[in-house]
Amino acid sequence: MSSEYRRITKDGLWDNNIVFAQALGLCPLLAVTGTATNGLGMGLATTVVMVASGLMISLLRGIITPQVRIPVFVLIIAVLVTLVDMSMNAWVHDLHKVLGLFIPLIVTNCAILGRAESFASRNTVMKSMYDGLMMGIGFTFALVLLGAAREILGSGTLFDNAAQLLGGWARFIEFTLIEDYKGFLLIILPPGGFLVLGFILALKRLLDNKFAERKQKAINSISEFQPES
Numbered sequence: 617m618s619s620e621y622r623r624i625t626k627d628g629l630w631d632n633n634i635v636f637a638q639a640l641g642l643c644p645l646l647a648v649t650g651t652a653t654n655g656l657g658m659g660l661a662t663t664v665v666m667v668a669s670g671l672m673i674s675l676l677r678g679i680i681t682p683q684v685r686i687p688v689f690v691l692i693i694a695v696l697v698t699l700v701d702m703s704m705n706a707w708v709h710d711l712h713k714v715l716g717l718f719i720p721l722i723v724t725n726c727a728i729l730g731r732a733e734s735f736a737s738r739n740t741v742m743k744s745m746y747d748g749l750m751m752g753i754g755f756t757f758a759l760v761l762l763g764a765a766r767e768i769l770g771s772g773t774l775f776d777n778a779a780q781l782l783g784g785w786a787r788f789i790e791f792t793l794i795e796d797y798k799g800f801l802l803i804i805l806p807p808g809g810f811l812v813l814g815f816i817l818a819l820k821r822l823l824d825n826k827f828a829e830r831k832q833k834a835i836n837s838i839s840e841f842q843p844e845s
Contacts, residue, residue: 621746628750635758635813636820640727644718645759646809650770653778653786655763656756657711661700662722663752668696669728670748673736680737689732690723697722711781727751765812770804772797 634640641662648654672692673680680688701719704712712719722728731751736744767773772794778786802808 620743624743624747625750628747628752628754629757630754632751633754633758634727634751635755636817638727638730640730641725641755642813644721644725645762646806646813648715648718649759649763649766649809650804651767651773651777652760652763652775653781654711654714655759655761656775656778657704657708657781658715658718659752659756659759661704661715661719662725662728662755663749664700665693665696665722666728666731666748666752666755667745668748669693669732670736670744671741672696673732674739674741674744677737685737686729686733689729689737693728693732694723708782714781727755762809762812762816765816766803766808768793769812770800770802770808772799 631637635642635645644658644662648658669689669692673689676688676692697720700722701712704715704719731747735747739747764774767776772792774791774793775786775789778790800808803812
């Protein structure tokens with residue numbers, strides 16, 4: 617993997633993560649992450665839109681004039697979201713009913729339009745698709761992590777009803793972690809989403825600081841062994 621693709625991977629998954637670094641897409645993040653299953657479904661739908669929009673906008677970047685680029689980008693994203701919405705309604709109808717209005721609202725996710733403007737409109741098709749994939753996986757990771765934390769603390773389960781919402785293939789990821797658990801209602805409700813997200817953001821900040829300290833120590837140790845000129 618070239619250094620360019622490694623940078624794109626690191627940006628999408630960690631350094632420039634849509635949720636943990638940019639704090640975008642918080643509306644669906646907090647609304648649908650009552651369970652990890654809902655987060656996974658919403659994340660995969662968003663990932664498909666991001667990859668497809670990167671493909672389309674990169675292909676058309678030489679045709680779209682700067683004066684109309686934003687309306688055209690929004691139109692392309694809206695068409696793709698509509699196709700994803702109709703596909704989910706046809707093939708994963710139960711999940712579609714659970715996510716409801718938040719699937720069409722993918723159009724308003726600033727992260728998708730932002731990547732279209734800052735990356736896909738300026739790079740090759742392969743790089744744009746890969747950037748969309750990494751950003752989508754990073755967003756999915758954030759949704760699943762928050763949903764899993766809220767589901768475990770709130771209900772004592774993990775990926776509950778995954779087989780019903782995603783299909784029979786997902787039955788193997790369903791777990792009951794705490795038998796006869798009475799539940800923690802606050803975590804399942806919207807305020808719980810803010811609380812859990814706050815703790816996750818704080819943890820990421822601590823990890824970033826640790827990584828920065830280790831990197832600085834490594835640089836200092838290397839400089840100590842270098843002979844002075």
